[in-house]
Amino acid sequence: MPQEVTKQYKEIMSKYLESQSEEDLYVGQQFSRRFIEKDIAPEDVISIHKSALFELHPNLRKQVWDSLDFLIEMMIHYGLTMREHQSLVRKQEAIQMEMNVATKVQDTLLKTVEPDAEGLDVGWISQPAHQMNGDYIYFLNQENASSVAVADVIGKGIPAALCMSMIKFGMDGLQNENSSPDNVLGIINRIVEKSVDDSMFISMFYGKYNSITSTFSYASAGHEPALHFSSGTSAFTELDARGLLLGVKKEAIYDEHSVVLEEGDFVVMMTDGVTESRTENGFIEMSAIKSLLAEKKDESAQEIADYVYSELSRMQDYQLSDDFTIVIFKKKTV
């Protein structure tokens, strides 16, 4: 045991035994941090106390010394718990560091291109609730068309994040294929069905904008419906299409629909982290989300997306309960 600590403890305690003043208690408590700093276990603290007391008052009754021995025995498990705790904290720090690296790897691995279709203004935001994102956006550019896949792996965190890379490589393989939405979901479904654990499901919305016909065609694998804002009527229409979650059934069929976008129209694709935003008073109504979108209808797609995100996260006291992703395709006004 560090002699120095014992000596100082004795001095501080002796002062307190004379004065019983708040000041000496304060000094003592400040000193107690030294015990923690020096990793002195609680049973050793009591032992230090016992030696100090013995030096100051050797003639106390036997029961006092016996009771201190009893207390030492009582503290052994506390001491062990403290050490175990320290070791678990160190382990956790190591895991945290690995997670930081994993997040960086995820970001690099899942980088996607910028959409570039003529006349199309695109905005998006994707924020994980925890460290790793279970939502995923993938853009695909082809001649006269830009497409987007918005995916949400059901289940959070690391397993979800690992799953993303599979979708990404599945999509990368599509560059030269027929990229009609129903066909894309069919292909990705077969990949997911083959390679993913039975307990893992993915919802996905796939939208494709054709810049020649101004048509937005889409298909959905059990995903949140998208919203179409019409600048002519200032009204929203839900864009939904029938289709099973990815990975459920090999032969799943996906319906495809389409809508023509007028100037100033926009389509909002989301994950359930947006539509199921929660405050203390329950879910945030879809109508509230629509009003947020409508307020910014004349802004750029990115400004609309950022605005909805900042408002909804403010309403939730900046604590997302789920990964949050919005993608907006807006037809530019000339």
Add this chain to the structure above:
Amino acid sequence: MNLGSSVEIITEWDIVAARQLGRNEAKQVGFGTVDQARITTAISELARNIYLYAGKGKIEIERISEAGLVGIKIIASDEGPGIPDLRKVMEDGFTTSGGLGAGMPGVKRLMDEFKVISEVGEGTTIITTKWLH
């Protein structure tokens, strides 16, 4: 020098006897109150494991000296079921008591040296030593 004695562990009371023997030996070696309590706790945990998981076994306690150092060596042995996943058992936070800081990792912390030999179906032997510093 090799002074030793042992306690058969069959009932829960034998755990107390092993503790008593360990504390006396530790005192004889010259350990202070806190280390006596630590050594006794280690014996207690090992004896309890024998009682709970192997049914019966033995705790041997030896006073040892080596290269001018003196210490105490505890050998806990049984012919019980053995421990299938030693690595897991030695992980913090694994004990069935759940984070009460004891168990085998606790014994390892309380002592200076710790070694387990366990064969499924044959039994378990744990040898652990603490030196007087």
